[in-house]
Amino acid sequence: MTVKPSYKLTPLVAKLPATVPFVGPETQERIAGKPFQARIGANENVFGPSPLALKAMQEEAAGIWKYADPESHDLRVALAAHHCVAPENIVVGEGIDGLFGYAVRMFAGPGVNVVTTLGSYPTFNFHVNGYGSTLQFVPFKKDHEDPVVLVEKARETNAAMLYFSNPNNPMGTWWPAKTIAKLIDDVPDETVLVLDEAYIEAAPEGTAPPLDVSKPNVLRFRTFSKAYGMAGARVGYAIGHKDLIVNFDKIRNHFGMNRVAQIAALHALRDQDYLVDVVGRIVRARERIYKIAAANGLSTVPSATNFVAVDCGKDAAFAKSVLEGLVERSVFVRMPGSDPQNRCIRVSVGTDENLDLFERELAIVLSELR
Amino acid sequence: MTVKPSYKLTPLVAKLPATVPFVGPETQERIAGKPFQARIGANENVFGPSPLALKAMQEEAAGIWKYADPESHDLRVALAAHHCVAPENIVVGEGIDGLFGYAVRMFAGPGVNVVTTLGSYPTFNFHVNGYGSTLQFVPFKKDHEDPVVLVEKARETNAAMLYFSNPNNPMGTWWPAKTIAKLIDDVPDETVLVLDEAYIEAAPEGTAPPLDVSKPNVLRFRTFSKAYGMAGARVGYAIGHKDLIVNFDKIRNHFGMNRVAQIAALHALRDQDYLVDVVGRIVRARERIYKIAAANGLSTVPSATNFVAVDCGKDAAFAKSVLEGLVERSVFVRMPGSDPQNRCIRVSVGTDENLDLFERELAIVLSELR
Numbered sequence: 001m002t003v004k005p006s007y008k009l010t011p012l013v014a015k016l017p018a019t020v021p022f023v024g025p026e027t028q029e030r031i032a033g034k035p036f037q038a039r040i041g042a043n044e045n046v047f048g049p050s051p052l053a054l055k056a057m058q059e060e061a062a063g064i065w066k067y068a069d070p071e072s073h074d075l076r077v078a079l080a081a082h083h084c085v086a087p088e089n090i091v092v093g094e095g096i097d098g099l100f101g102y103a104v105r106m107f108a109g110p111g112v113n114v115v116t117t118l119g120s121y122p123t124f125n126f127h128v129n130g131y132g133s134t135l136q137f138v139p140f141k142k143d144h145e146d147p148v149v150l151v152e153k154a155r156e157t158n159a160a161m162l163y164f165s166n167p168n169n170p171m172g173t174w175w176p177a178k179t180i181a182k183l184i185d186d187v188p189d190e191t192v193l194v195l196d197e198a199y200i201e202a203a204p205e206g207t208a209p210p211l212d213v214s215k216p217n218v219l220r221f222r223t224f225s226k227a228y229g230m231a232g233a234r235v236g237y238a239i240g241h242k243d244l245i246v247n248f249d250k251i252r253n254h255f256g257m258n259r260v261a262q263i264a265a266l267h268a269l270r271d272q273d274y275l276v277d278v279v280g281r282i283v284r285a286r287e288r289i290y291k292i293a294a295a296n297g298l299s300t301v302p303s304a305t306n307f308v309a310v311d312c313g314k315d316a317a318f319a320k321s322v323l324e325g326l327v328e329r330s331v332f333v334r335m336p337g338s339d340p341q342n343r344c345i346r347v348s349v350g351t352d353e354n355l356d357l358f359e360r361e362l363a364i365v366l367s368e369l370r
Numbered sequence: 371m372t373v374k375p376s377y378k379l380t381p382l383v384a385k386l387p388a389t390v391p392f393v394g395p396e397t398q399e400r401i402a403g404k405p406f407q408a409r410i411g412a413n414e415n416v417f418g419p420s421p422l423a424l425k426a427m428q429e430e431a432a433g434i435w436k437y438a439d440p441e442s443h444d445l446r447v448a449l450a451a452h453h454c455v456a457p458e459n460i461v462v463g464e465g466i467d468g469l470f471g472y473a474v475r476m477f478a479g480p481g482v483n484v485v486t487t488l489g490s491y492p493t494f495n496f497h498v499n500g501y502g503s504t505l506q507f508v509p510f511k512k513d514h515e516d517p518v519v520l521v522e523k524a525r526e527t528n529a530a531m532l533y534f535s536n537p538n539n540p541m542g543t544w545w546p547a548k549t550i551a552k553l554i555d556d557v558p559d560e561t562v563l564v565l566d567e568a569y570i571e572a573a574p575e576g577t578a579p580p581l582d583v584s585k586p587n588v589l590r591f592r593t594f595s596k597a598y599g600m601a602g603a604r605v606g607y608a609i610g611h612k613d614l615i616v617n618f619d620k621i622r623n624h625f626g627m628n629r630v631a632q633i634a635a636l637h638a639l640r641d642q643d644y645l646v647d648v649v650g651r652i653v654r655a656r657e658r659i660y661k662i663a664a665a666n667g668l669s670t671v672p673s674a675t676n677f678v679a680v681d682c683g684k685d686a687a688f689a690k691s692v693l694e695g696l697v698e699r700s701v702f703v704r705m706p707g708s709d710p711q712n713r714c715i716r717v718s719v720g721t722d723e724n725l726d727l728f729e730r731e732l733a734i735v736l737s738e739l740r
Contacts, residue, residue, distance in 0.1 A: 232629030259602030
């Protein structure tokens with residue numbers, strides 16, 4: 001019996017699709033009836049967290065009966081010291097995804113424009129749609145986000161927000177600090193720049209401009225999910241002017257942080273030696289992906305992240321076939337959604353074993369397709 | 371230099387205060403410069419999680435580099451089996467607080483009424499205010515939420531949502547299943563009943579009516595934060611008609627769950643023997659709080675939760691003095707906000723040591739005040 005409900009969803013929620021920004025690898029595994037042998041599709045950091053963070057997680061597990069500190073005080077103080085800003089310039093949240101939801105909620109709504117790059121991070125777009133704003137897309141320019149055209153588009157559409165990722169996902173491309181500094185200068189005062197630096201720790205020195213929290217309309221997003229190897233912990237943070245940051249307190253889920261994750265992030269932050277080591281391993285794995293691609297006659301997009309866009313050399317349909325072949329052979333990878341970026345598959349860095357498998361299976365898949 | 375920002379917050383966010391629903395005990399500790407000796411103020415479960423859940427947390431910590439399954443598939447399947455419903459009837463989220471945020475977002479907005487009891491759970495109200503709806507308050511009736519008047523108020527105000535907690539926080543009172551079944555029957559079809567059963571596992575048999583997911587406009591909220599002893603993990607869930615539940619997928623933070631918490635909850639659920647044991651300890655601690663109060667000439671409100679409202683026998687100012695005396699003496703407790711419930715302090719169950727300290731300090735505080 002179908003029940004016709006009488007309650008009234010908001011007009012906005014009523015018309016939203018029940019979409020999922022990404023299908024998880026677990027869902028694919030359930031459908032396939034077997035686990036992936038290499039999980040190198042979600043830009044997770046297979047090298048994992050600092051041993052200090054791991055130890056903290058194990059030691060603090062018994063304290064899980066306590067709620068986390070709703071102010072994330074100790075973590076914010078440590079992050080403030082690390083970045084040479086004040087704790088009031090930092091908000092900690094449930095991953096960058098959670099913080100994007102809050103940030104979008106502050107500014108978005110029907111009739112409000114938000115500018116981003118077509119094919120850039122879909123979860124940001126999910127929130128923009130979810131709060132009823134209109135996305136204004138600018139295409140990639142040679143696989144890079146295009147700061148000049150994005151600013152023009154923001155000005156032209158009187159946009160409330162401009163999303164920019166540096167380095168970019170899904171292409172791995174980046175701009176030097178000078179370009180980003182100019183973007184920060186050029187973004188209209190009326191527009192909040194959402195600068196997603198999730199992958200910044202894996203980028204070359206000189207990719208991030210200095211943090212300037214006197215700029216009223218810039219939010220810079222960082223995370224423990226990528227180089228720090230703690231994607232499943234859900235700890236992200238935003239840095240900005242205190243008058244902008246304080247708005248998060250109006251709407252955020254104050255008791256939303258996992259207590260053990262909060263403490264583990266503090267320990268991960270303290271272990272910068274480990275971070276340097278992991279970034280070295282990311283760089284080496286990145287280079288190995290370049291080589292594997294080249295050995296198979298494929299080019300790659302130089303990356304400043306923990307993944308590489310491998311150009312399959314033909315159209316989207318061909319890249320999709322390569323992806324599907326790999327997935328069938330238990331290698332989890334993903335691919336960009338926009339044209340012509342969808343000529344590529346996106347391969348996250350893996351362990352030596354993961355990349356051995358990728359190397360072997362890629363050659364087989366390509367030979368079958370050619 | 372004060373910078374006048376040019377960006378435009380939504381009118382709603384612009385006028386919201388930067389309030390916090392509760393100040394955390396960590397903040398109080400920082401201000402006092404010393405830790406609490408008994409943390410019995412936030413209705414946490416000091417007896418902690420199942421050893422199976424604890425073991426899972428420690429073993430799964432190394433896998434924190436992976437995102438959690440965005441569908442919480444395994445946990446939802448296990449919860450569905452546990453409650454004899456389908457996985458489609460369940461949404462898992464970042465604690466009940468997080469799920470309240472999503473549920474409110476589905477229905478709330480300017481001009482939309484939401485009915486609740488004055489002095490009941492403030493975080494629900496935080497979300498209702500945060501999405502611009504108007505709260506319509508009904509007073510407690512002899513320290514109980516009043517289902518008859520709440521339904522009348524919902525009808526009268528054409529309310530989109532009606533919040534009801536059984537057992538109630540902060541008073542610990544409850545209604546038998548029969549009363550709740552009648553509430554479910556009587557709630558207007560146009561109103562979504564938000565039935566908060568966070569404390570249900572600590573309540574007597576016969577407090578929860580059977581789960582009926584054919585009812586289109588009822589959401590029942592459960593959590594691993596209370597009897598399961600995992601408040602810091604942030605795992606809650608809602609049960610309801612699948613056509614209502616599916617709306618969460620439109621707006622929720624799909625990758626918002628902590629992976630280790632998700633797995634630990636599954637193990638906690640499997641250990642029902644431990645749950646039974648903990649509930650026994652909760653009941654005994656509750657009875658001890660009754661006795662301590664009585665020995666000091668104070669009455670108590672009978673409770674079906676892991677806390678007890680201790681009636682300090684005078685007005686709110688006196689109860690506040692008792693509370694402040696205890697807090698000064700390193701015993702963390704809280705108190706209700708509404709009149710005349712604010713004649714009470716609210717004491718969560720503690721270990722024997724916690725309650726020894728409470729017993730000793732309460733006598734001292736009262737003798738100083740009398």
